[in-house]
Amino acid sequence: MTLSPSEPDATGFILAGGRSSRMGTDKALLDFNGRPLIAHALDVLKAAGLPVFIAGARPEARSELESFAPVIPDSETGVGPLGGICSALAVSDKEYAVFLPVDLPFLPPSLVTCLLHHAQITLAAVTLAAVNGLPQTFPAVLSRHILPTLQEEIRQRRLGCLAAFKAAANRSLCAVSAETLVQSGRIHHPKGLPVIRWFLNLNEKQDLRRASMLTGFA
Numbered sequence: 161m162t163l164s165p166s167e168p169d170a171t172g173f174i175l176a177g178g179r180s181s182r183m184g185t186d187k188a189l190l191d192f193n194g195r196p197l198i199a200h201a202l203d204v205l206k207a208a209g210l211p212v213f214i215a216g217a218r219p220e221a222r223s224e225l226e227s228f229a230p231v232i233p234d235s236e237t238g239v240g241p242l243g244g245i246c247s248a249l250a251v252s253d254k255e256y257a258v259f260l261p262v263d264l265p266f267l268p269p270s271l272v273t274c275l276l277h278h279a280q281i282t283l284a285a286v287t288l289a290a291v292n293g294l295p296q297t298f299p300a301v302l303s304r305h306i307l308p309t310l311q312e313e314i315r316q317r318r319l320g321c322l323a324a325f326k327a328a329a330n331r332s333l334c335a336v337s338a339e340t341l342v343q344s345g346r347i348h349h350p351k352g353l354p355v356i357r358w359f360l361n362l363n364e365k366q367d368l369r370r371a372s373m374l375t376g377f378a
Contacts, residue, residue: 170256172205173248177216200265207269216244249307259300263362270347286325290335297322
């Protein structure tokens, strides 16, 4: 797949190939506030000014997901989101790729924009947000040059994304404080949610209920 040279020097990818075993149904197509989660993730990356692709898809959901954005299939199955990340980096000719899982609907686009800007200025191999001093695995801004190291992590069956990012970044992993970005006025949440709520993963049905309460849709 060749990406258009007219697009910015970064591409957005939504990770949607998970088994969703704890939720019991495909999360990408799960209704949240009247729209599937994949649509919320698309909104975040598009609002950040990025062209968007979907990395990975369960076979039974692929045709429906393709109605939202082009799908890049996993080159290797059974290795979790790291497989989708490697498949996406392998086809991208942009310097940076921004990865967002399908189950983080509360992330503000301004956070993605700030992380990408920080990566482009510092030339960091991996740029993440930090909350209370702890790096968050996603959203992740990755240089395409770390692909060989991530592939080696898969070969060694070290499949944890954050550990793989640290291995690939060596000393150039940047974790940018989300709280500091808010305090400086560089980012804000359109619904006024505090930073800690931005990273609420919708893994189980009780998470979905909790998220609906946060937005008044309970």
